[in-house]
Amino acid sequence: MQDPSSRPATGYPYPYPYPNPQQPPAASTNGYPNPGAAAYPYQNHNPYYAPQPNPRAVLFRRLFIVFMAFLLILGLILFIFFLVVRPQLPDVYLNSLSVSNFNVSNNQVSGKWDLQAQIRNPNSKMSLYYDSLGCLLYYHRAPLSDTRLPPFSQGKKDQTVVNATLSVSGTYVEGRLADAIAKERGAKGSVEFDLRMGSFVTFRYGAFRRRRYVSVYCDDVPVGVPLTSGSGKMVGPAMRCKTY
Incomplete structure (x- = not known):
C-alpha cells in the first residue's frame, strides 16, 4: 500500500528564473543563447508619434536671429563710421x-x-x-x-x-x-x-x-x-x- 505522504505536489516549478538585466544572457546547452533570457526593448516605428516642432516658435526664433544680426551689423557700421569721421564739438x-x-x-x-x-x-x-x-x-x-x-x-x-x-x-x-x-x-x-x-x-x-x-x-x-x-x-x- 502506497504511503499517502509520498504523493507528488501539485503545480509545476517556473521553468526559467527572472532575467537579470546586469547579466548577459545565458547560453543554452547547444551553444545558442537562451531565447527566454534576452529582453528586446519596444521600438516605435510610427513616424506620426515623433514630436513635431512648433512652427510659430521656429518663426520667432528665426526672426530673432535676423534681428540680432541686423543690430550687430548696424552697430559695426556706426562704429566704423564714427571711428573714421570722428565728429568733434566746435x-x-x-x-x-x-x-x-x-x-x-x-x-x-x-x-x-x-x-x-x-x-x-x-x-x-x-x-x-x-x-x-x-x-x-x-x-x-x-x-x-x-x-x-x-x-x-x-x-x-x-x-x-x-x-x-x-x-x-x-x-x-x-x-x-x-x-x-x-x-x-x-x-x-x-x-x-x-x-x-x-x-x-x-x-x-x-x-x-x-x-x-x-x-x-x-x-x-x-x-x-x-x-x-x-x-x-x-x-x-x-x-x-x-x-x-
Whole structure:
C-alpha cells in the first residue's frame, strides 16, 4: 500500500528564473543563447508619434536671429563710421567783452555789453549748421540779460566771428548781488561775469545728419569797470570757452 505522504505536489516549478538585466544572457546547452533570457526593448516605428516642432516658435526664433544680426551689423557700421569721421564739438573763443553805461544802485543794474566770439569747426570731414544762437549774461548764476543771433553754417575747418549785444536797464537784483558787485568792483576795479551760449547744431557728412544741442560756457570773464567810470573792457587776452 502506497504511503499517502509520498504523493507528488501539485503545480509545476517556473521553468526559467527572472532575467537579470546586469547579466548577459545565458547560453543554452547547444551553444545558442537562451531565447527566454534576452529582453528586446519596444521600438516605435510610427513616424506620426515623433514630436513635431512648433512652427510659430521656429518663426520667432528665426526672426530673432535676423534681428540680432541686423543690430550687430548696424552697430559695426556706426562704429566704423564714427571711428573714421570722428565728429568733434566746435571750438569757441571769447575775443572781447566790453560794457558801457554800467551802474548799480538801489538794487538795480543797468548796462550794455558788447561781445565778440570766434567759433571754429574743427572737423575736417563734416560741415556744421547752427540754429539760432542764444547768448545769456550772468553774475553769480543770476541772469542779467539775453539775446539771440540768426542761424549760420560752417564748412569744414571754417571759422565764424559772431557779435552780440546784451543790454539791461534798471533790472532788479537781490540786495546780496548788488552788494557783491559793488564790493568786487571796489576791491579789484573789475567785475567777473559769466557768459552762456547754446544752439542746436546739425553735423553733416554726405547724407548723414546728426543734430544735438551744444552748450558753451565762458565763466569768470573779468571786465574792468572802475568806480569813476561806467565803461570797461575784458581784462586779458581772448579766452577759450568750454563746450558740451
